[in-house]
Amino acid sequence: MEENFSSFLDENFKDNIDLLYARVLESERGRLFDQAILGSLHLSFKEVKTIWRREEYFDLGLTKREVALILMARSDMLPLAFKPWFVDRSYQCIFCNLNLPEGGEHFIKVCPAWREFRSQKLCDFSFLDILGGEAGWKELASFIGKALNCRTLLGEAVV
Numbered sequence: 001m002e003e004n005f006s007s008f009l010d011e012n013f014k015d016n017i018d019l020l021y022a023r024v025l026e027s028e029r030g031r032l033f034d035q036a037i038l039g040s041l042h043l044s045f046k047e048v049k050t051i052w053r054r055e056e057y058f059d060l061g062l063t064k065r066e067v068a069l070i071l072m073a074r075s076d077m078l079p080l081a082f083k084p085w086f087v088d089r090s091y092q093c094i095f096c097n098l099n100l101p102e103g104g105e106h107f108i109k110v111c112p113a114w115r116e117f118r119s120q121k122l123c124d125f126s127f128l129d130i131l132g133g134e135a136g137w138k139e140l141a142s143f144i145g146k147a148l149n150c151r152t153l154l155g156e157a158v159v
């Protein structure tokens, strides 16, 4: 494409704007993909995975689902709205009115929509301590399982 502004003056203005938007989006996707490869979008995982050894919650007799939920929470892979690698989406939590991105910390510690599932232990510890197992692995898996089930049901009702 010719790199000047003459094409913006003709009647194909909208097409050109769309083309420009697509180029910016493509460039932004490339930048975000690079960040994902470097792990810079997975904010909590690099804070909680500080030692390279087998995860301790693998060996506690938890169910496969409980282990999967803990693993998803620790690696920023819970099915929430905050997915910074998708640039053209809203990350806002639609289940409360706090107008915050729905990331792992919002889901596990903050969002009032899931208050009834949050035990006192989960309230007492910081987000990173919870991801480190301080509030109990079973406790964390139980909360995520219940809150995600409810979130799915409410999400289907909203959409």
Ligand SMILES: [Zn+2]
Residues within 6 Å of the ligand: 093, 094, 095, 096, 097, 098, 102, 106, 110, 111, 112, 113
């Ligand atoms: Zn919320």
